[in-house]
Amino acid sequence: MLKLSRLADYAIVILVKLGEQDGVVTSPALAAITGVPEPTVAKVLKVLSAHGFVLSQRGAKGGYRLARSLADMSVASVIAAVDGQIALTACVGGRECDTGLSCGLCGSWDVINTAIRSTLEGISLESMRPKEACSTVLTQINKLNATQTVREGA
Amino acid sequence: MLKLSRLADYAIVILVKLGEQDGVVTSPALAAITGVPEPTVAKVLKVLSAHGFVLSQRGAKGGYRLARSLADMSVASVIAAVDGQIALTACVGGRECDTGLSCGLCGSWDVINTAIRSTLEGISLESMRPKEACSTVLTQINKLNATQTVREGA
DNA sequence: CGAAACAGGACCATTCAGGTCTTTAATTAG
DNA sequence: CTAATTAAAGACCTGAATGGTCCTGTTTCG
Incomplete structure (x- = not known):
């Protein structure tokens, strides 16, 4: 589904949260803040x-802090x-695909990879911070949860 | 790794190859052309x-052909x-993340999802075709790499 | 009627991401 | 100096889901 790995997701959340704290923070503390298992x-x-x-x-009094600004x-x-280089498909940068093979799409995939990559490079963690928009979103969420049946699934 | 599923990869290749054929093509024939197992x-x-x-x-003499232009x-x-809607993370469109939780990044992910989606919507299968397009594509890549500011980081 | 080829599932298997645990090393406090 | 705290490193388990196969219809042409 072209989805992000959960670890990468966590990493972003953790970094953003870490940026909001003062001084060094221990991983148990961050776990408590983010809700992610320690x-x-x-x-x-x-x-x-x-x-x-x-x-x-x-050591004691140890922990983590951001190495640079968000x-x-x-x-x-x-x-x-976290996940390794962003590469949608195997045949990137002139590397041939899995098998033989006759896909012959040349560097066409590179266009896509580059496009995705530059899109994500243009978004900083700073711009991921909640902001005031949050309240609006939370309202929407509550509304959604109230109205629609949660088609959970399992 | 933010990678495309192999099925989706195959789908693109198959469609492009199918577009190069005349008349209807059977799946065994396409398997032979693409190298993908039948x-x-x-x-x-x-x-x-x-x-x-x-x-x-x-039926006999059956097969597949493109429904519209590449x-x-x-x-x-x-x-x-093939893979379902493109959604990098769970919390998209107001849907809450997995657990509780205090990610609080709210709709920030939506920005990313939308960016990726529109990027991929802007690329047609026609532009994935090999041949002379190849050189043009390479030019695009170089241009992208040159113009954009890479705030790499690591 | 029979062969060819799609339709639509069910089904298995392998991979790998996600998560836990253990040991070791460093640092600080007492 | 000793003990407590906390990061570092890596082994290891588990479960979901992707990738792949197969089987049983159904349609169409010869």
């Missing part, structure tokens, strides 16, 4: 730390860090 | 038929047909 938060933070998005401080982090870079 | 080709074609991308003719099919529509 071990998972820790895992994501380790990846983010390895890629230079956050700075870590070990405005300087693009959605694309976070996704790339 | 049962899978058949499955994809059934989905495409159900969504009106191809017209089918049953120029009238967007990459987005094909992906949506």
Whole structure:
């Protein structure tokens, strides 16, 4: 479904939340703030730390803090860090597809990949912050939940 | 990795290849042309038929042909047909995220989803065709890479 | 009537993402 | 110096879903 991995989703949320805190924050604290299970938060933070998005401080009184401003982090870079390079298909950058094969679509896929990538690069984490629009959205949500039957599924 | 499902990939290739043939083409024939295993080709074609991308003719001498021009099919529509609506995250269109939860990013994701979607809607299957289009495409890529400011980050 | 080919499922299997746990190392507090 | 706290690193399990196969109709042509 061309969907984002949940880890990447978490990473964005965690970074944004982390940016709203003062000083260093422990992963249990972030877990509490975000609602994401603690071990998972820790895992994501380790990846983010390895890629230079956050700075870590070990030991007692340790924790994490942003390595730079949210405005300087693009959605694309976070996704790339967590999930690997954004590549819709196998045959990217002249690399041949899985099998033989006769797809012959050349670099056509590259156009798509580039387009998606630049789209996501143009969106900073700063622009993902809630803002005042939130209230409006929450109202909509409540309205939706009230009116429509939740076709949950399972 | 924000990757396209293989079925959607196949669908695009199949449609493009089908557009290059004359008359109706059987699924075994398309399998031979594309290199994709026949049962899978058949499955994809059934989905495409159900969504009106191809017209089918049953019985002996039957087969498939395009329902309309490749120029009238967007990459987005094909992906949506095969994989379902394009939605990077769970919380889209006011629907709340998985758990509780305090992500609070509200409709921020909608911006991204819309951006991706419109990007893919702007690319027709016609522009995915190989040949002379290839050079043009490469030019586009270079232009994109040159013009846009890469606020990479990592 | 029989062969060819689509229609529409059911169904299995493999992959991999998501998540948990354990151990180790670093840092600070007492 | 010792103990407590917390990140680092990685092994490992599980479950969902994608990818792929197959089977049983149904239609159409020869």
